[in-house]
Ligand SMILES: Nc1nc2c(ncn2[C@@H]2O[C@H](COP(=O)(O)OP(=O)(O)O)[C@@H](O)[C@H]2O)c(=O)[nH]1
Ligand SMILES: [Mg+2]
């Protein structure tokens with residue numbers, strides 16, 4: 458095959474052993490996968506930037522190459538997620554331990570993060586309270602109401618130009634409603650799925666949606682599968698504190714070095730939390746996660 462026939466694109470979904478790629482013009486191509494990938498134990502993932510040869514007529518094309526991945530997740534299987542949007546809302550009540558777990562996971566994988574406080578029509582004060590708590594966390598907090606179409610422009614703005622965004626969070630916080638409002642889609646939302654599936658996640662396979670906006674493309678996954686994931690079983694307890702930007706300036710300032718900022722005497726993080734310089738809730742939940750990570754780390758050798 459000559460190289461002039463090669464095109465670049467992004468994998469948006471897979472089905473029955475085939476893959477669907479979208480090229481720069483927004484055209485979809487159905488592709489077969491070369492055997493070499495199986496030999497190399499590489500599975501193409503939704504989100505992969507690829508090189509392919511388009512099919513002709515009824516013939517499907519060929520997936521030729523996968524470009525290096527910036528990020529990679531296995532559950533759900535997706536590549537190149539660059540921005541994780543953690544959605545919370547007044548009801549169901551925010552689970553901040555879950556939020557922090559997701560932020561840690563995203564950081565470990567090299568993703569940027571933001572918190573979206575949806576349903577601000579129900580409680581206009583929640584977003585500001587969350588903003589205060591996450592002030593040092595390098596995680597912008599955006600207020601939105603999918604129902605009343607509030608805050609959507611700011612949300613679109615941070616999603617623009619990302620190689621792939623993913624909305625995550627508890628069931629019922631309004632992820633599907635938000636995506637519908639943001640991108641003019643018609644994804645199934647709680648009202649329907651609760652009747653049919655008794656509130657279960659309706660989205661099983663990750664699929665990338667590409668929305669043409671006047672300012673560029675927004676690429677987003679339609680899956681909620683990032684929710685409720687455990688921290689990586691291989692995570693060293695020492696790594697956890699590095700996922701908290703609030704702690705950075707305290708590294709080396711504690712009596713013990715290294716300090717896990719747990720219950721050690723003379724801990725600078727403990728002092729900063731007591732003085733209200735770091736949100737005490739964030740520190741408390743960090744310690745809960747640290748206990749989890751330590752436990753998992755220990756059990757790994759049993
Ligand atoms: N009041 C209010 N309700 C909302 C808003 N966004 C979503 N909902 C409702 O919250 C419920 C769950 O929404 P859904 O999008 O299915 O949540 P998901 O499970 O996170 O995808 C539905 O009944 C929505 O109508 C909002 O901004 N304000
Ligand atoms: Mg949903």
Ligand SMILES: [Zn+2]
Nearest residue numbers: 711716718724
């Ligand atoms: Zn310390």
